[in-house]
Amino acid sequence: MQLIPDNIDFSAYMNEPEQHNVRPASDWLQDTIDAFYAAPDATPIPTMLWEKSRDRIKFRPGEVSIYAGINGHGKSMFLSQVELDLCYQNERVMVASFEMKPVKQMHRMSRQAYAGREPSIPFLTSLSRWTDGRLWMYDHVGAVEWRKLIAVMRYSVEKFGITQFVIDSLMKCVKGEDDYNAQKDFVNELCAFAQAHSVHIHLVHHMRKGESELKAPGKFDIKGAGAITDQVDNVFIVWRDKKAEAEKKGNPNCYVSCEKQRNGEWEGRLGFWFDIASQQYLESADQHPTRYNIAAQGRA
Numbered sequence: 001m002q003l004i005p006d007n008i009d010f011s012a013y014m015n016e017p018e019q020h021n022v023r024p025a026s027d028w029l030q031d032t033i034d035a036f037y038a039a040p041d042a043t044p045i046p047t048m049l050w051e052k053s054r055d056r057i058k059f060r061p062g063e064v065s066i067y068a069g070i071n072g073h074g075k076s077m078f079l080s081q082v083e084l085d086l087c088y089q090n091e092r093v094m095v096a097s098f099e100m101k102p103v104k105q106m107h108r109m110s111r112q113a114y115a116g117r118e119p120s121i122p123f124l125t126s127l128s129r130w131t132d133g134r135l136w137m138y139d140h141v142g143a144v145e146w147r148k149l150i151a152v153m154r155y156s157v158e159k160f161g162i163t164q165f166v167i168d169s170l171m172k173c174v175k176g177e178d179d180y181n182a183q184k185d186f187v188n189e190l191c192a193f194a195q196a197h198s199v200h201i202h203l204v205h206h207m208r209k210g211e212s213e214l215k216a217p218g219k220f221d222i223k224g225a226g227a228i229t230d231q232v233d234n235v236f237i238v239w240r241d242k243k244a245e246a247e248k249k250g251n252p253n254c255y256v257s258c259e260k261q262r263n264g265e266w267e268g269r270l271g272f273w274f275d276i277a278s279q280q281y282l283e284s285a286d287q288h289p290t291r292y293n294i295a296a297q298g299r300a
């Protein structure tokens, strides 16, 4: 894992160079053919690596995904496993978490990669070698001005070739919970950024306070302006089923629902079993956590 320090002068990266390209539609013939018939040697579009999600959900370049959920329902934890999956698929991932220090994030991710509560020191050392060239973290906790964050992202694309950005969370980038226009502008910029640089952006967001956390929230419970979900390409809701947790009848204790997938054909709800020791989300009640085979992959 590599840190992106906060004391770099990002001023040269504040503005996107403007481009106004009007070209004949036929310029996109080869891209259109590729969209129908991917070449056998084409890099597959990254996904979440669970069996139940891998053919249903894709993290296409040029798109923004939102992950919304009630406080403490596991948005960051779920995304941590997604980040590992992305690294495993040789994506170049940058995490900008304004909620959690890098060491805390690596603590969680190391348990998930090791598939157990106490990763050995040799495993931690190998993991850290493996994440070099795959995982970068922006070293900044607390609120940030969103224009500065976009400049850091622009810098990171240029310097490190980042392909997947994780931003945790929207409310740390926009001052004022009710400033719907600023939220809309930020998300609009993220969508434009994703398209201009052919990267995927994963953005964490919160829910409005509902009547009870025992009821699964929906797309319309997401905080802020409705324009946020209109603008992004994919919407996921992470919900922890505390009733199922208490009952212990073997039902899933976490659900991730895909409420919108603009360029995919699947929407629906996936059930998971959260394993406390490894902090992995498992696909079934009888599945055991699996260690990520980082030794077989070598360096990126």
Ligand SMILES: Nc1ncnc2c1ncn2[C@@H]1O[C@H](COP(=O)(O)OP(=O)(O)OP(=O)(O)O)[C@@H](O)[C@H]1O
Residues within 6 Å of the ligand: 069, 070, 071, 072, 073, 074, 075, 076, 077, 078, 099, 240, 241, 245, 253, 254, 274, 279
């Ligand atoms: N399904 C689950 N069952 C049991 N514990 C869970 C489950 N999901 C998450 N947790 C635990 O809940 C805690 C909160 O998770 P996390 O920080 O990912 O939530 P969050 O939704 O990102 O919260 P916030 O909105 O406050 O940032 C973690 O310590 C994790 O171990």
